[in-house]
Amino acid sequence: MELREKRDESVRRILEAAMSVFAEEGYSGARVDEIAKRAGLNKAMIYYRIGDKLVLYTEVIHSLFGDIGSAIKGNIPADATPEEKLKIYIRGLALTIADHPYLPGIMMRELASGGGNISELVAEDFASILSIPANILTEGVNKGAFIKTNPVILHMMVVGFMMFFRTTEPVRKRYFERLPEDVRILNEKSISEGVNEVERLVLRAIKA
Amino acid sequence: MELREKRDESVRRILEAAMSVFAEEGYSGARVDEIAKRAGLNKAMIYYRIGDKLVLYTEVIHSLFGDIGSAIKGNIPADATPEEKLKIYIRGLALTIADHPYLPGIMMRELASGGGNISELVAEDFASILSIPANILTEGVNKGAFIKTNPVILHMMVVGFMMFFRTTEPVRKRYFERLPEDVRILNEKSISEGVNEVERLVLRAIKA
DNA sequence: AAATAGATTAACTAAAAAGTTAAATAATCT
């Protein structure tokens, strides 16, 4: 194999392994040896190519949040109605979370620890994501389609649901039998059906 | 001081210190020495009175989730309308979270790691909490007040908002200037104003 | 007040995990 290919391949594998381990165990819980093992490489490679554990973690966080904001924004056509835009935004969030299985775990842990590792850059991504529902709601209010609503609350309700739905899955599965009827039914459904319902509820909530 | 008092006081201080450290750092990130330091006691006291790190953690988790379910349930008068009941339920959740500042951090981390430390007992508490909105919604549908809605989705949207609102606070504060106008306004407001809005949105969403 | 039992600690050990180094292997260049 070519040298550059080898190097890039190694870096890719380290970052991927690191992401999975950090998502499962958190920063302190993650073992550098375990990351190396999953990457199929010697531990020294991590220090040689990336740096120490903290640098590696920062790298992983950055690569995870870096491209999310733009991805969601891109999907919304300018000429759509506010309702359509809001639907696309909700769907975009759901798709992003589906595409990045490690996102909820890492994000929830990051927030739990006060977001100390969230860089300037990532903060900008967050602000950029928040501006999407903010703009849609403003447009909707101006066109008389929506009532005045705080976009952050809406955003947090939607994202909150998605994160909780995903991360409670193991617990819901484990204690299946004792769950109320409604929960059991939802348990069998996919997240996309849940998202449909969220979409419906949100639109009912804010329609003028 | 009396011997029994001394013992109880030590245990109390250990548990309190442990909760704060576990909330801030997570299980693996928490240092037993740090817990002892915050408790103002020697580390050996922890092993003498409680047990090893995992026993201590389990104890903390249990004491945290143990009495929450019943606390919320207790507040809802049987003769209230479904709308009133739903409001009380949302308020009850908000109050609980306000009363237990370490709850969001610990819960989010627990979920992020697959809830491996959530005991049978705590799972029962969760199921019991979920049954509250489930019953209210059913009653509301039967009385023609609400449309048919999945209670888990509703619950997760509400709880999701509250947890995110609390845990994103440091990040929101830190990057204050770059936030969109709406977010900045909300930032200055208290959580209770956020809860009001959530209440309003939820009721609009499900009203028949 | 002397003896006893329980609370508390300082100092220790053992284990685990992060991080380093020098040597080996593989690709690239002349």
Place this chain on the structure above:
DNA sequence: AGATTATTTAACTTTTTAGTTAATCTATTT
């Protein structure tokens, strides 16, 4: 093909942290 440069590893050191122990201090009992 041989010299050179980059990748990769096995084996090591250092640091951190959980957990223990034996001694000390303090309240209680006789």
